[in-house]
Amino acid sequence: MSDANKAIEYARANRERFIKELIEFVKIESISTNDDFKLQLVNAAEWAAAHLRKIGIENVSLMDTGGHPIVYGDLLKKPNAPTVLIYGHYDVQPIDPIELWETPPFDATVKGDYIFARGTSDMKGQMMATLNAVESVMKTGDFPINLKFLLEGEEEIGSQNMEAFLHKHADMLKSDFCLNPDAGAISADEPTITFGLRGLAYFEIHINGPAQDLHSGLFGGAVHNPAQALTELIAAMHDANGTITLPNFYDSVRPVTDKEREETAKLPTTAESYLQQTGAPALWGEKEYTPALRTGARPTLEVNGLLSGWTGAGAKTVLPAKAMAKISCRLVPDQSPAEVHRQLVKFMEMNAPKTITWEVKALHESPWAITDVNTNGIRALAAAMETVWGRQPLYRREGGSIGVVAMLQNICGVESGLVGGSLPDDNIHSPNERMHLPTWYKNIDAFIHFFFNMK
């Protein structure tokens, strides 16, 4: 039996325990978007560190970032073999709207092929798949390559302290390749390598009108309603085709090449599959691009939240003093978050009427990334996936944003292999998040093969 197969046998024999450990890990309410959960983030970091130590990783420590800690650890026994950096994040998204969860958000429920809880798919489950693979190889023989671990607690808030951390610890993190399981697959049967990620620029827009809430009868008609002014401004940010109207927004957007159009057309992500996954009444967006290109190769501007006036039950006849929107743009090469911030401010300067005042706050940002697919790491990963699934992986751009990928390229010169068992209908960032267990098991096997392929 090959070393890889011995490790895979171990992994299969330990699946039940792996699930138990994952359930323990997701119990920790490590919501990074809300400062009330600060201690829970430390608890999640401690849990991950303890697990690394338990499976035999060395030099494990929680490192200060100014924000939530980064967990580092390594296994450096093969001076002549390559070093793989394993990335993960232990923070999760908020659970609102809570009332739509059918099972407890932090008390994981296994039902059929799925495990349901916040963080199962994004990405405590994916992180555990790499640790389970590492453990399986370590317990059944000699680890064939060197390993380093970089587990952060700020991915869901834009990895805001990662850049400074990488600059400070570039030597410590020196590696040949980064395994990043925070992406996902097109479907359970279609292993996928993501070579492109969109960037993110997230803003709050505040509109202020009268000095305080007014009686809508006494003043309605003579004062510009800030909620109405907000809708007028947001509505003007797209044209009828779904194209964004911020000034110069597309100037630095790389045109989609004919080759990319052709390759994306081969992917099984069709209008049909988007409709099915989202449950939307119809698709929307720029007509000259397919849905896969709209979500992968084109930038967006989304309303993430709206709040103004009276939102409780019943009728309150208020003319609100203010209105707020959360707006974020997904960015593609060669856009930068700072440039989009300037464009949004410019849009407001050009379009906001004198009847209100406004403020744009930049909340967080993350650069886009394109991975060089002609590297040993990607080849080793592709071969491992082919061994497990019996077919070559698909290559695609993904619409999400993972800040660390571009930072590792730019600061440490390390390319990332973006994979993972997260499926499009896993409800990540939504109620009823879940992870598909058969795909999780396959990824554990694939990671085991990958470590040996890297040797």
Add this chain to the structure above:
Amino acid sequence: MSDANKAIEYARANRERFIKELIEFVKIESISTNDDFKLQLVNAAEWAAAHLRKIGIENVSLMDTGGHPIVYGDLLKKPNAPTVLIYGHYDVQPIDPIELWETPPFDATVKGDYIFARGTSDMKGQMMATLNAVESVMKTGDFPINLKFLLEGEEEIGSQNMEAFLHKHADMLKSDFCLNPDAGAISADEPTITFGLRGLAYFEIHINGPAQDLHSGLFGGAVHNPAQALTELIAAMHDANGTITLPNFYDSVRPVTDKEREETAKLPTTAESYLQQTGAPALWGEKEYTPALRTGARPTLEVNGLLSGWTGAGAKTVLPAKAMAKISCRLVPDQSPAEVHRQLVKFMEMNAPKTITWEVKALHESPWAITDVNTNGIRALAAAMETVWGRQPLYRREGGSIGVVAMLQNICGVESGLVGGSLPDDNIHSPNERMHLPTWYKNIDAFIHFFFNMK
């Protein structure tokens, strides 16, 4: 000393006690828009009934309406004298946003010339001014006319059970005139009779898109964001001039006559005074109408509330499954709430894209009213005000809506005298509601004169 002056002397000697009683009354948290406060509404009704009994009003009882009770009482000792119906409402608006109150909302604070608390100005304070005036006349002599009282608990929710109540008890409520102190004055020095009120039609618009909240990175660009769709629809409900675009919206709006333009131009409600009262950076609205006409004689469409997606602290990259707006129209002659409801639905049918689904819920409605100013009641009121202020009252239309006024006209044939000590900067429906005590005292005196003028 005249009978009126004896009563006025009594009222002045009892001001301190009157304030203490008002403080007791506003302590009761009678918020009618929220079912959690149901018992508090009964408490407020009981308090008002007890007070009527205490000052000597007869046949006082709480009457069932299907909703919050109506307090009735009467004093019918003068078979040959006219009967005045005194209207009031003991319900109040919610206190949100609570954090903006500088004093406790239900624990009244007297500061200088003002008393601060929810309900002081709208309208427990105004109601108490009538009861204080009645008490002052009763304690100092023979009451010169007959009185009936109609105190409701559903004004702030559109007097939804009033119409049925009036139909059922039309005989009991038969009167020559209704004194309704739920309007207000242009300023403390400018006694005002309101002869026109706008109607109200209040709606919730619900927009639904994907089956659940989506990850804005994975699906953004291919799915119509319901919050964005909502802003597009609301923005399209006005044109650039502030004119409402619902189909046929102005068909039954009575044009403003030249005479009304002239008379309104004489009022001291100028662009300046609107700016000062609201604190808005600039005024807004239909250019061809003055602010006083925009708020009095023209209909409006206001956004009273907006809610979608993530509204907590920080950045959540969600593409929300749904979005909600509270929208209300103030109506003028000859619009009807039912007609505006149809127009809004028609607008949605014409403008809502196929990429979302929508629903319009009608929450509450109230008809507009125009009072005949050539009646004994209005003349008696005007004379009383002139006696107290030393100047004739101003006549104006007001932008608010008081359902009972049109209902009393249509069902009982009773005209209302709309007056009151509520001033434009009293923050009614807003945090830090207050009432101007010198104006309150003047109104007590004026009501005393009015009762004798009616004889």
